[in-house]
Amino acid sequence: MRGKLLGYQDVVKITKMMLRVLLLAAASFFVYILAGGREIPVSAEKLRISLQSDKNGEGCYLFLPSFARLPDVTVLMPKGQEEGIIVSYEETGAAPAQREKQKERGALPRGRALVRAGEQEFEAEVLQSRNMPCLWVETEEPFEELEADKEKESAGKLILYLPGGRKAFQGEIEAMHGHGNSTWYENKKSWQIKLSAKASLLGMDPAKKWLLISNVKDPSMMRNKLFLDMSKECSLPGALSCEWADLYVNGEYQGLYLLAEKADIAPGRLEIGDLEAENGELNGDVTAYQNYTLAGEEETLLQGWFLPENPKNIEGGYLLEMEYPVRYAAEPSKFLTRNGQHVVVKSPAYASVEEIQYIYAFVQDFESALFAGDGYLPEGEELDQGRAGIFYTEMMDMDSFAGRYVLDEISKNIDANSSSVFFYKPRYADRLYAGPVWDYDLALGNGGGWGEADELHKPEGFYVNLAGWSKTLYEKPEFYTAVEKCYQRQYGPWLEKFLETGYEEYRERIRAAAGMDNCYRGIDSWEEGTEDMRKFLEERKIWLDGQWGDKS
Numbered sequence: 001m002r003g004k005l006l007g008y009q010d011v012v013k014i015t016k017m018m019l020r021v022l023l024l025a026a027a028s029f030f031v032y033i034l035a036g037g038r039e040i041p042v043s044a045e046k047l048r049i050s051l052q053s054d055k056n057g058e059g060c061y062l063f064l065p066s067f068a069r070l071p072d073v074t075v076l077m078p079k080g081q082e083e084g085i086i087v088s089y090e091e092t093g094a095a096p097a098q099r100e101k102q103k104e105r106g107a108l109p110r111g112r113a114l115v116r117a118g119e120q121e122f123e124a125e126v127l128q129s130r131n132m133p134c135l136w137v138e139t140e141e142p143f144e145e146l147e148a149d150k151e152k153e154s155a156g157k158l159i160l161y162l163p164g165g166r167k168a169f170q171g172e173i174e175a176m177h178g179h180g181n182s183t184w185y186e187n188k189k190s191w192q193i194k195l196s197a198k199a200s201l202l203g204m205d206p207a208k209k210w211l212l213i214s215n216v217k218d219p220s221m222m223r224n225k226l227f228l229d230m231s232k233e234c235s236l237p238g239a240l241s242c243e244w245a246d247l248y249v250n251g252e253y254q255g256l257y258l259l260a261e262k263a264d265i266a267p268g269r270l271e272i273g274d275l276e277a278e279n280g281e282l283n284g285d286v287t288a289y290q291n292y293t294l295a296g297e298e299e300t301l302l303q304g305w306f307l308p309e310n311p312k313n314i315e316g317g318y319l320l321e322m323e324y325p326v327r328y329a330a331e332p333s334k335f336l337t338r339n340g341q342h343v344v345v346k347s348p349a350y351a352s353v354e355e356i357q358y359i360y361a362f363v364q365d366f367e368s369a370l371f372a373g374d375g376y377l378p379e380g381e382e383l384d385q386g387r388a389g390i391f392y393t394e395m396m397d398m399d400s401f402a403g404r405y406v407l408d409e410i411s412k413n414i415d416a417n418s419s420s421v422f423f424y425k426p427r428y429a430d431r432l433y434a435g436p437v438w439d440y441d442l443a444l445g446n447g448g449g450w451g452e453a454d455e456l457h458k459p460e461g462f463y464v465n466l467a468g469w470s471k472t473l474y475e476k477p478e479f480y481t482a483v484e485k486c487y488q489r490q491y492g493p494w495l496e497k498f499l500e501t502g503y504e505e506y507r508e509r510i511r512a513a514a515g516m517d518n519c520y521r522g523i524d525s526w527e528e529g530t531e532d533m534r535k536f537l538e539e540r541k542i543w544l545d546g547q548w549g550d551k552s
Contacts, residue, residue, distance in 0.1 A: 047068055047074065049063070049073050049252075049253070050075075050077070051084070052252055052253060053078070054521065055188070055520060055522045058522065060078070060124045061125050061127060062115075062124045062126045064126065064127065065129055065134040066130050066132045066133075066513075067161060070089065077115070077117050082120070083117060084122070085115065086113050087114050089114075089126070092112055092125075111125075128516070129256075129513040130512035132510070133161060133202060133243065134245060135246070135259065136159040137157070137193075137250070138249075139154040139156040139250060143250050143252075147189060149178070150177065153175040153176065154176050155172070157172060158171055169201055171197065171199055172196040172197075173196070175193070181327065186214070188216040188255050190213050190216075190257075193210050195208045195209075202243040205261070207262070207268055211260045211262050212258070213242075213259075215258055215441055216441075217441045217442060219525040219528070220532070220533045221244075221258075221510065221517070221526065222510070222533060223440045223446065223533065224258055224260075225242055227411055227440040227443070228437065228438075230407060230494055234407075234491055235403075236400060236403045236407070236434075237433050238263070238424065239435065239437070240260060240269075244259070245258075246516075253516075253520060254520075256510060256517040263422055270319060270424060272424055272425070273315075273316040273428070274347075275314065275316070275317060275347070275348040275351070276348035282308075282311065283308055286305065287350060289305050289306050291304070292305065299325065300329070300336070301336050302360055303333060303335070305350045306353060307350070307352040313427060315358065315425075315428075315430075317426050318348075318359045319345075319346045319422065320346065320422065320423050322341060322421035322468075323344045323418075324342070328342040331345075333348070333349060333356055335356065337367050339367055339371060346422070363432070365382050365390070366432060367469070369395065370392040370473065370476075372392075375391055375393070376390065392476075395432060396432050396434075398479070401482075402485075403486050403490070404435055404437055405464060405470055405473065407437055408470075409544070410540060410541075410544065412443060412463045413439075413442065413464075414447055415439055416464040416470070417464060417469065418468075422436055422437075423435065444536045444537055444540070445536035459536050459539035487544065488549065492549065495537070499534070
């Protein structure tokens with residue numbers, strides 16, 4: 001059988017293919033040399049990463065995960081799906097000794113790559129994270145639409161890569177949508193993802209719901225991690241776990257994020273009785289029913305829902321949150337205590353009339369006892385006759401309330417007593433527990449220009465015990481004793497260890513990732529931000545040691 005002679009077009013096509021192979025081989029050689037002549041473990045699949053400008057619309061960048069080498073990346077041209085070819089690469093921006101250290105760690109030194117696709121040509125600055133997991137998200141809906149509307153949801157896919165490139169998880173996203181309040185209006189947004197099935201991510205307990213926290217208002221990007229780790233290691237009930245990770249969505253880098261467990265009633269989180277799930281099983285779509293509202297002169301005093309059926313036991317679990325009035329107004333289930341505390345029922349989110357009346361009565365009786373001069377619930381003020389004369393400590397878990405107070409006072413958290421302050425009541429316990437702790441980006445001197453900013457910038461002085469439940473609790477001798485014990489045995493030693501070694505461990509762990517994040521956001525605040533945080537924490541501990549430290 002004779003072979004067919006090649007025509008001119010065939011020759012041109014084959015020549016282009018050969019040139020493409022040679023260019024890719026050249027790029028591989030460049031990176032092989034940069035890596036010190038040795039292979040770096042990576043994912044077997046090619047990543048499709050887009051060239052991007054920074055958040056100010058300036059420059060052209062290729063942001064690489066920790067494990068990626070240029071030969072393992074398909075580079076996409078900006079805002080498009082057209083594939084580019086890296087025709088050259090040149091190291092820049094690092095001294096020879098620093099470049100050698102980067103090579104030893106398996107990191108690509110900072111450099112510039114010439115990327116070409118047809119007649120398009122871009123010179124891109126190449127940055128790479130280091131020792132950081134990577135969350136690789138693909139959404140079905142355009143990501144720009146999710147960024148424009150906090151409530152808009154999209155299904156999608158999630159791959160979790162470990163720092164060395166191994167896939168630790170691959171699965172379906174049932175829904176992804178915006179998360180946060182004031183931070184939602186920043187140019188780096190937080191997200192909630194709900195997986196189609198429970199999964200353990202980065203060693204945390206299996207769950208469907210996860211949060212991706214942007215830390216956009218915290219220059220150090222360390223405060224939330226610090227206080228969630230503190231709560232976990234000091235054994236606060238319901239403490240949440242979290243880990244840093246780089247985030248990519250639809251092939252575009254989004255920054256350094258904190259992957260965190262969500263404060264939620266669920267197995268592996270708060271296992272206190274799931275009224276929300278039971279309400280749904282009994283009544284179907286609970287949002288379809290009419291609300292019951294007890295209105296005050298200026299705001300809602302209590303709101304629940306006319307659900308046809310209640311679970312057999314409605315004594316728990318309830319996840320509650322103290323909230324600012326403006327946010328309280330928008331929540332579906334809530335109540336206002338006699339002393340003016342706005343409380344949102346986070347779960348069950350659509351509490352039945354009977355459920356909202358039950359938990360309101362419980363919390364109100366606790367508050368009435370707390371604010372009584374002697375700490376006993378005055379007869380005639382109780383909403384449940386069986387609790388008349390009860391001492392306030394019988395309705396609260398002293399250790400968790402003392403621990404959460406100490407943590408909040410260490411932090412000088414601007415939201416303390418006002419927002420993101422969670423507490424819960426389990427089904428089979430007639431007491432309230434404080435926690436899980438949450439939301440510490442505006443803490444340790446980082447007031448963000450809100451509220452008592454001048455006072456918050458001072459490491460000396462109390463802040464949390466000046467108002468609300470915390471003020472009244474702090475005046476009780478049994479609570480003060482629990483606070484001193486808690487600080488001396490747990491939080492003081494934890495802070496000492498963190499300042500000795502933990503701070504530098506945190507800093508070195510995220511240094512490269514934070515630098516890449518700052519470059520993408522068009523800022524340069526991380527180095528100074530971390531030092532400001534450390535200095536404030538050191539001085540804060542010195543002052544608190546004088547208040548609660550061992551005087552013997």
